[in-house]
Amino acid sequence: MILETPLPHLSAIELPTPFPVGPVTVYLAHAPGEPLTLIDTGPRTTETEVALTSALAELGHTPADVGQILITHAHEDHFGLAADLVAASGAQVLSHGGNHMALEQYESDQEQRHRFYADLLQKAGVPLEIRTFVGQATGGMRRFARSVAVDVILNDGDVVPLAGHDWQVLYTPGHATGLVCLYEPRNRLLISSDHLLADISSNPVVEPPLPGQRERPRSLALYQQSLLRIAAMDVAQALPGHGPVIRDVAGLVRQRLEFHRKRLDRIWQVVRRKACTTWEIALALFPDCGPLDTFLAVSEVIGHLDLLEMEGRISGEMIDGVQTWRVAQR
């Protein structure tokens, strides 16, 4: 489905995905004299590919016409089809360095993530039978994307001409380590990808360390910094990666920060009562958490534990390979 945006040469295209999040919105910049540019592609499924091809046709183009693909972050629902589109068109791929490994070496990056998450869930105290189930479920993501070479690395502050306007690249890590938003100051438009969504609080999922680094990024802390950054900007409309356009960016950011503050408080209350593992905290917060939600629940708790630890309120100790959290002794 094609949706209008405030700019005549920028179209929003809603594409189906097989994921619980529902459709993904990609953007097509089609100003004369510029390479035809797709911002995100949708996942690698036949249904998505058919929908994208027919939307392009409606706008007078074919997949072979695509000259550039800008990937906002390396999640399957946003870049899965990129390699196939490049094969069809020879398009240049632009993305942030934080996505480089996941895009160019998707399969081995997935293997590495798999091991990292297995270890993370073990340290969190998740029982073996649930960990085995989670491992099998997440392995199935691989068919929704293929590795794609990145031709141009985008950095914060870079300017990309799209749809007849100059867009600033904003590096806003959190939801994904390499996530970028695009800002167009004249019309005060923000392409916010999954950084800010109207209906869903975008989960800043725990991720492995970036190449060359030892520590994993503190995803939720980074996410909150990135939220504050865009809340301080003058944005008339944010065009997101899923769901409706956002008009009150600062208000939505306040709402998201308040949500995390309350959750932080609940986790603090659990740890204050007694020392516990990450998994015990996840169960206290999400008692009905099914095995499929395990990873997201643990990731959510870890994000908040990071914040409490950074504030010096709690400390962790490894006991028999499992992290136990307690109130920090000051």
Ligand SMILES: [Zn+2]
């Ligand atoms: Zn995402």
